[in-house]
Amino acid sequence: MDSGSPALPSSPWLPFESRRRARDEKREAVLRTAVQLFLEQGYHRATLNDVAERLNITKPALYNYFRGKHEILFECWSMGAELVDSVITEINAGGGSGLTKLRKLVHAYAELMATDFGASLVRFDLRDLAEKDAGIARAAKKRIDATFRKYISSGIVDGSIKPCDPKLAAFAIAGALNWIGHWYRRDGASSPTEIADEFTARLTEGLAAAAVPNRIPREKTPSAPLSRETRRKAPGKKRTGGASR
């Protein structure tokens, strides 16, 4: 009975004692635990009781923070989407040819797929979302896809990428990247960085107009996909009024 280990993703609810700390930290703790469980067991097999149990609370307590299971799923998915969005924003801010931007995107996206929230982006089934949320998700996916195509197209224009069908090329690249979310294991042979490096080379060398140095030119690529502070949410309460998100 007393044996249970202290729950892997450190839980703000210590078994039976001090229960303080801010609301948002708890919300996030729920999401971290949920995304992990959804990934390892699948959304339908993972129950809210499971999620609650890992957090040392009971199912109804979850309803203090979320409307229901689908909302948890959606917010997990959103976390991943925000990560991608900030990656894109960062790349758009910088300069470079179409090929350069594409390589940055491939590299950062590959690393993202090795994270829980990143993987949730491609392993969760949009059909499990409420119709409204599914719409948002579809739109986000479309934006991401459009970005791949845009980089490729502009690369063709500026001469850094050889002519090809941007749509299918984008599908091929995104597919290879998304698949990482399905096979990557933390205890596997390759580290996220190694994978990202190799994929960046492999997926773009066929597109490069001329023979170019293989490795991604590390102009300023940070080791982490993005700076920590970029993705914070509005921390305001909730509970009162709008379901806006």
Add this chain to the structure above:
Amino acid sequence: MDSGSPALPSSPWLPFESRRRARDEKREAVLRTAVQLFLEQGYHRATLNDVAERLNITKPALYNYFRGKHEILFECWSMGAELVDSVITEINAGGGSGLTKLRKLVHAYAELMATDFGASLVRFDLRDLAEKDAGIARAAKKRIDATFRKYISSGIVDGSIKPCDPKLAAFAIAGALNWIGHWYRRDGASSPTEIADEFTARLTEGLAAAAVPNRIPREKTPSAPLSRETRRKAPGKKRTGGASR
């Protein structure tokens, strides 16, 4: 009551009349309908009642042909696996460099992903299978992955493919291909053949050791991925004894 359209994948059970025909045809009809429903709604949302309804029968009738829902899922998955296996067998029988074989595989696999049973291969969650079946499925996946790696490795040896990490290269290629199963729509802009041609070029030109003609050399590539007769099952009764499969 009489209005219902005749159900898209022609059903051997006509609404309320002649019920003849062989057992196996019915089994296959169940699988065709099931795979379609599982793909369009997802395994957990698609109910056996749904499946039965589309076939003009009722749920318990399905149990004349299958042990339960997971068996149906597994057999759908198996259909896809058999298709891939026969593709591989065919390629292995033929000759050619590592690169040539890889291209054939990419081409055939791409076309397969545009079929229901092919897509089921990558869109069904192995965790929904019984542990025994899941083992079989994992083994099959491993064989397929091994084949990709083998072609790449042998291509490196025979000089047709430039040196690279066969494992990651195989993941990248398989990922791009598998993703087709997620985005391909019959009513989309690109036909399966177009997709297969483009992917064959796109995914292998970066690997080719020298500049080579882009398009796949159509030595003998049949338009259909494989000959119809290759994949028939043991048609014997069942019911008595062995659960062997």
Add this chain to the structure above:
DNA sequence: CTGTAATGTTACCCATGGGTAACAAAAAGT
């Protein structure tokens, strides 16, 4: 202290859907 809001808990409800039992009606033997 004391009232109120925030957060938990225990004890339920109940829709869903896989699976089964018991029976009906064709097909197939004999």
Add this chain to the structure above:
DNA sequence: ACTTTTTGTTACCCATGGGTAACATTACAG
């Protein structure tokens, strides 16, 4: 014809798990 097997049907069972109600507890304002 008659039994027997195959293949359906109708009518159930019941485990699961999301969601809710009612109550307990703690934090904090005043």
